[in-house]
Amino acid sequence: MDTDSSKRVPNFTPNEKDFLINLVAKYSHILEDKKTNKVSIQEKKNHVWDQIEVEFNNNTQIACFRSSNQLKRLYENKKKELRRKMANNKKETYLTGGGTSQVVKLEANEEVLLQIVNEKTVKGFDVPFDSDSATSEELYSREVELSPAAKTSKSCSLLEKNKRWEEAAAAWNESQSEKRKRKETEFEFSPVPLAKQPNTEITLEDGINKETNATSQYQRCPPKTLNTSTSSELTTPSSSINCSRRRPTTKIKTLTSSDVSDKYNRLLDRRLVLVEKQIEQITEQNNFAREENKQKLIVVNLEKEEKKMKIELLKLELASKRSSL
Structure with missing residues (x-):
């Protein structure tokens, strides 16, 4: 059985928490490494946690012994608390209803922890056009003093941001x-709309008139000089020409009897015959049961009369015996 989980140890003091966060910051380049070579990185992390355990317990201000698993669990819990607090501050910033936002100020060890972990996973991305992070850096004022080089780099980054904006x-x-x-x-310069043309229909007579008007301007020749007859030129198809753009109307045809309808009718007739036979059978069963009940009632009445006769005979015998005595 694991002694860390079975044995109860005292809670961590604020000094112990600060000391642990400072030790983790010393080895953060290994503990927060996100490489995919799991075997080598895991071995390095385990070795680092063993080293942190030794350095943590060598401190004279530590009340009791702390194992590497307990220290690692405390570090993971502190990261969860930091993410939860930052999310709550972000929610309080965007709340409506008036009044001041109830933003919780970060502690000193939490400020150091925020520098250790990836800030993008805590505060969100910072983009010049749109941002899912909180309002500004003024909301989360840092207590940790920056070096002169860091201040100059920060001012340069702000100038670049303003220029991009x-x-x-x-x-x-x-x-x-x-x-x-x-x-x-x-x-x-809007174009003038075209005038609507009237919807005209071309009929057979119009087509014939157009053809005759077109041929009337030529000189007429006698029929003997023509190789072909003029009647073939003026012949029109038997079907009428209809150039209307109206949609043709749909005609609903009446339903005619088919094999399916005949089969369905025969099936209905058979079902009707079957139902009639079932009704006859049920009536016969009811009549038979009625006659049977009548016969049973007659038998019960006869048995009743017989019992009455026996009772009267017994009474007569008792009376005769009493008179003889």
Whole structure:
């Protein structure tokens, strides 16, 4: 049985927590390594936790012995608490209803822990156009003092951010002005709509009239000089020409009897015959049961009369015996 889980040890004091976070920050390049070579990295992490256990217990301010598993569990719990606190602060920032937001200030060891873990997993990504992180860096004021080099790098990053914001705003204004100009030109030079043409239908007579008008301008030749007869040119198809664009109407045909309907009718007739036979059988059973009940009732009445006669005979015998005595 594992002694760490079975034996109860005292809680960690604030000094012990701060000391552990400082030790973890010393070996954070190994403990927070995200490489995929699981075997070598895991061995390194186990070795580092053993080293942290030795250094932690060598401190004179430690009350009792702490194992590597207990220290590792405390470190994981502190990371969970930090993520939970940052998420709660972000939620309080975006709440509506008025009043000041109840943002919880981070402790000193939590500030150090925030520098150890990946801030993107805690605060979110920071993008110049859109961001899922909290409002600004002013909300989470850092208590840890920065070095001069860090301050200069931070000011340079802020200048770069402001420059990117200005460039993005200028590009957006240019695109909006181009859109407005395009809309104005579209309204000024709008094409005139074409007039609607009347919906006319071409009939057979119109076609014949057009053909006769077209051929009337030529000189007529006598029939003897023509190789072909004129009647073949003026012949029209038997079917009428209909150039209307109306949708043809659908005609609903009446249903005719088929083999399926005949079979269905025969099946219904057979079912009717079967139902009639079932009704006859049920009536016969009811009549038989009624007659049987009548016969049983007659038998019961006869038995009743017989018992009455026996009782009267017994009474007469008793009376005769009493008179003889």
